Amino acid sequence: MENRKLAVLLSGRGSNFLAIHEAIRRGDLRAEICCVLSNVAEAAGLARAREFGYPGLFLPSKGVERAEFDRRMLAALRPMDPALICLAGFMRVLSPEFVAAYRGRILNIHPALLPSFPGLHAQRQALEYGVRITGCTVHLVDEGVDTGPILLQRAVEVQEGDSEETLSARILKQEHDIYWRAIAIMLERRGNTGLQTSSPGPQN
Ligand code: GAR
Numbered sequence: 001m002e003n004r005k006l007a008v009l010l011s012g013r014g015s016n017f018l019a020i021h022e023a024i025r026r027g028d029l030r031a032e033i034c035c036v037l038s039n040v041a042e043a044a045g046l047a048r049a050r051e052f053g054y055p056g057l058f059l060p061s062k063g064v065e066r067a068e069f070d071r072r073m074l075a076a077l078r079p080m081d082p083a084l085i086c087l088a089g090f091m092r093v094l095s096p097e098f099v100a101a102y103r104g105r106i107l108n109i110h111p112a113l114l115p116s117f118p119g120l121h122a123q124r125q126a127l128e129y130g131v132r133i134t135g136c137t138v139h140l141v142d143e144g145v146d147t148g149p150i151l152l153q154r155a156v157e158v159q160e161g162d163s164e165e166t167l168s169a170r171i172l173k174q175e176h177d178i179y180w181r182a183i184a185i186m187l188e189r190r191g192n193t194g195l196q197t198s199s200p201g202p203q204n
Pocket of ligand 1: 010012013014015016017045088089090109110111119120121122146172175
């Protein structure tokens with residue numbers, strides 16, 4: 001059986017999670033969300049996930065050492081055997097152990113044209129620098145912060161008088177349109193190369 005299961009990790013609003021959910025519902029993305037995991041109990045995205053009937057996991061990260069938190073995430077995710085881990089506003093840096101466990105299978109979305117403006121407040125960084133074009137990036141996660149091979153990017157023009165809010169809103173619209181496409185590319189790539197996940201069994 002082809003594994004098309006997605007684990008979505010988020011810390012907040014969850015609009016990218018919703019966009020992925022919508023793409024699946026429309027039939028544009030052939031995938032299945034097997035769980036939504038959050039390190040923030042009150043994350044709006046986690047509440048929405050539960051409303052939709054997805055398994056919603058809360059793992060507290062406050063006061064927990066990174067390596068230990070990530071070990072807990074690995075233990076929680078393992079039984080679900082996700083094909084891909086989709087970071088959707090998950091505001092934590094992953095430990096090398098976590099990256100190694102899912103190497104080449106962790107996707108992140110970032111609101112800038114990487115390698116420009118990594119880290120927090122990417123839209124504010126773009127405005128402060130004065131670039132005329134910024135955008136968003138979906139990339140594979142490695143041990144760095146917002147580094148790793150780029151899968152898809154979308155450019156967004158900075159307009160005269162843009163505030164962080166107006167620019168972020170236009171970028172977000174594009175984020176919602178590229179994340180599911182990048183997931184589809186990864187699932188097709190995995191299908192074509194016959195890459196295995198941790199579970200035994202044939203892959204198409
Ligand atoms: C998105 O803009 C995403 O690109 C950004 O957080 C927001 C989450 O929004 N991620 C990063 O900045 C990661 N470095 P959402 O919760 O509505 O999807």
